[in-house]
Amino acid sequence: MSDIPEISSNSPVITTGKNQLENLLSANQSDLIRFVGRENSTIFFQFLLSLKNVHTRRAYFFDLLHFFKFLRIQKRGRDFKQTTRSDLDHFKEQMLRYGPDGKSMLSPSTVKRKITAVSKFFTFLTRQNIVASNPAQFVERPSIPLEVKSEPMTRDELKLMLSLIPTQTESGALHQALLILMCSTGLRVGEITNLKNGDYLPDPKSATLYARAGKSHIHMKKELSLKCTEAINYYLLLKDTKSLNPNDPLFCGTRGKSESRLEPISAQAIYKMIKSYAKKAGILKNITPHSTRSYFITEGLEHVSIGEMAREVAHTSIIMTNEYDKRRKNNSKKLAESLI
Template identity: 30%
Template sequence: MEALMQQYRTYLVKDRKLSSNTLESYQRDLQQFFAYLGEQGVPHPSDASQTTLIGYCLSMEHKGRAPSTIARNVASLRCFYHYLLQQQMIRQNPAEQLESPRSQKRLPSILSFDEVEKLLHQPSGKGFKAYRDKAMLELLYATGIRVSELISLHLKDVDLSLGFVRCCQERSRERIIPLGSKAIESVRRYLEKYRPHSDQTLLFLNVQGKPLTRQGFWKIVKSYAVKAGIDKPITPHTLRHSFATHLLQNGADLQAVQEMMGHSDISTTQVYAQMIHSRIKDVYNKAHPRA
């Protein structure tokens, strides 16, 4: 067995060119699998059947292993048995039809309506920074665009008279997203009174009249979240997630939200609907006397 593992390791390094971390994971997975074979009285990996491999996956599930861990083990077994087939050590690959468990998508963190209101009211006072930050936050929550898309917007991309923003990232098609009155008002005030004169055509600039960075913007958001007393973790997508969830909570059509978010697959948008259903169920379980 040791000779086989050494030959297999050489194959992973030279032919598959796996990273050292992946290599160690694959080998660790196989050692655990070999231990299982010994418990089942299977003398050699080449003697394992598809039923044996399914039994191994079920045993991991019964031990409470995470779906991602089981999926990695399945990948390890597929690679290993593909190698055995190449070396003509087996006639049929028992891992060929082995299915990986579907890992559950982690539900994103969002802000409540009240938390969003508190956050949007934080930029205060007169001057460039307060009005720029107010305009950025209002626009981000009004459209659900990505932070990278927000800081890449040009003056020509925003039509305040018709009330829409044009958004087009690389490798994705153009999206036209409507603007609400609050966002229109904030952006107009910023443009008319406080945007610095600059050769830059970008909509939002820093205090030096240069492009904003993604990191710089989220430092701004985090500082306002602290001022608003919001103790939830703020990520680059928090307002984007909140935008989608709040729209669906208020009866928006799922496909319309998908279009505005720029999701190529509607299953990505359905995560937000799943969040709403999950919370409704929690409310029911807590409030219904016979739940």
């Protein structure tokens, strides 16, 4: 690792992120040297370390690596500090048509994220007085249709999935707490994995949970139901006492060959967990973590207005909230058919 900057243990980043970034650097060292270059690597790493979310950091790492590769190959090694809006329009079209490997196109949502990553990188550079302005500021992002592809589960399907969880084990208690929490709060996976012990304030009757919205960064206060409180408290009883520091993850990955006891459960583990119980329950629909959010919104709209629900799930637009409500879409079709 002598060709790339050493990551200081004093960096303002959690240990999980530091270890993750070190692994990324080690696995992609040759591409880093070739496309980013030694002279630019330090500011590149400083930007990545400024990102608090480990999942965002990993995604932006490759997004920016693809951008530097584009500058090296398509723009004949142009210095990133000389990037223009025209360059970024070219980068966008290159990713949409051919992708980073020149062989497979990327989805509009992936390209939109790459442009966002580049824009945030240049915003960071302007704050560091390295460049005068952000050339990505006015680059038009690819349009993405508002559509939620996962399907919501019914109450009976949720009850069946919960009944299949072996709650006598720590991993089972973890799965029960996660499934109940996600279905009763509508929290996103990223919001769940970022929770710390200190965000959870237990109470005999109703606990309170503080979370930060993953996309809008809004701070949310969630009043938990008695059933959800009991599930989390039961999991914490079985959880290793070494991981009860307020700054440690609330939900830790269970024992495994490559998982640390103090690392948060991964988004991939949550995805696999939900898919596994849906399969065991014989549910043929496409049940994913988004299904729990859709369940919460659909069921919740029976009791609150769509505007209140949008605020509850930290949506900036009620249009997105409505996209999650698959039941009401079906009702609209039934209503139309019943009138003639």
